[in-house]
Amino acid sequence: MRNGTTAIAPPPAVRKSGTVRHRLRRLDVKASPYLYVAPFFLIFIAFGLFPLGYTAWVSLTDRNLLDPATSFIGLQNYTDLLHDSYFWNAVENTLGIWVISTVPQLLLALGFAHLLNTTLRARTLFRMSVLLPQVTSLVAVALIFTQLFSKDYGLMNYVLHWFGIGPVYWEAGRFSSWIALSTMVIWRWTGYNALIYLAAMQAIPDDLYEAASIDGARPARQFFHITVPMLRPTIIFTVIVSTIGGLQLFTEPYLFEPSHYGATGGSDRQYQTVAMYLYEKAFAGSQFKFGYASAIAWCLFLLIAVISAINFLIVRRIRSAE
């Protein structure tokens, strides 16, 4: 982390008995760094770390916004949760949508980056066009695609009818709703990941490609044997980021539901995610079951940690393909 080029070091101790000015300067140099990093830590502790830790405590109580009496009930919320079929349904939906959105997304991003990593006319224009979806808010993406995927007049069904398919009632089916939702995620995030891969591709040293060319390796071989292994740290990063984001999926499924105040994810909960279930228990309707919802939050946290770790272990193996 440090590179040993610190500019402001405490002045040498020779001037121990200096003037007031010198003492002030010593104080300035010694104390101000803490002052300068303090805003970050104070705000992060107050609104980030403390709430997260406090969630653990709340999850051990039967706290309810409507009921002032809160009592400690141990692991009761967690035992209830393990027997809650709605919770497991939400876990299944979350994992399912996450898989069918993340895998195509990252593969497409790799392809886009490869296309962009060429000598290109209108380079900035193409890069801007792949990033455009990222600028669009989640709410806008969700609402626009909800219209595109609507049953009677949606463009998707119109296009499909050319091929003699449908009309598909996207929102009603389990797998069809997953497809619609993952389309939204893929559309919004592929370009962003492509730019990250592109940046990493451009940092790969030239000599590797030169040596490979001399050895007669064709471009496709170079791509799989040099580019992909060299991108390993970046791929790990994008996979972890997509995991953390994807497992907290909320906005798209929440707005996909026609009247979304209930946050149930469809009439059969066919696309309710864990984050939606948390929202349903804590804020939607008038349940305000803060204790139970906190238990959901901790289980989601655990799920994210476990899946991230598994992904890390899997992606780390890319090197062995070298």
Added chain:
Amino acid sequence: MAAVAVPRAQSSSRRHLSRRFHRAGPVTYIFLILVALGSLFPLYWSLVVASHDNSAVSSYPPVLTPGTELWNNIKRVFNSGEVNVDFWTALLNTTIVATTVTVAVVFFSALAGFAFAKMKFRGERVMMLTIIATMLVPVQLGVIPLYIEMIHLGWVNRLPAVIAPSLVTAFGVFLMRQYIVSAVPNDLIDAARVDGCHTLRTFWHVVLPAVRPAAAVLGLLTFMNTWNDFFWPLIVLSPRNPTVQVAVSTLASGYVEDYALVLTGTFISIVPLLLVFLFLGRQIIGGIMQGAVKG
């Protein structure tokens, strides 16, 4: 885990350009144009729907070109007597929130980045690692206690509830630290010290002017993220005092069948960012690619 790329030596990569990057052929262009159309289409589509009467949405085959009703639809969205949200308040709120958060994030990040990059103090390394680690913590999961906190502070339904938790970001501190290490020469800081500047003066007169490029990128990304934020504002704000995103979602739930109205609201909510992107897209791309991870 992550490392912001120091602005790379352009000349050396240029020199090898012809050798290392294969020239884009027609197939590459065709693919990229298809990708660009795919990116553009949903946005274009929202404009198409927003510029028609709602009955056009249900025509068959669908209308694919913009109509003439955009202005009427916009007037409907802004007419708080007719629809269930006050869009002016929403736009004003989002502008206040996004501006405040952006200024604060840039300032606090530069300040902390300066301390980490150019000053020596005990616990520095541990603190920097802690900040990086916080990027991996899904703090959104703390919304329930955060909401309880906001009740105690009396901030529920008020903008401070949305502003306060976003005033600092780990990414910002990290980006600024990396930039200051490489872009602010130690000699400059030494010179300021010899001239008798105290550290805050040095920060204000030497560091801040030097970090302007990184500050612009961080500011742009922060502004966009804050503008688009939804989950927490949805929880803590009411539809009576919403941000733009909350207002659009309220509109969508109230007028399920009126796609023209809903997508007009949606379109209005994305136009400001589209304009920013049109003029500053190059900087935003540079920021994302520089912030890209090298391991």
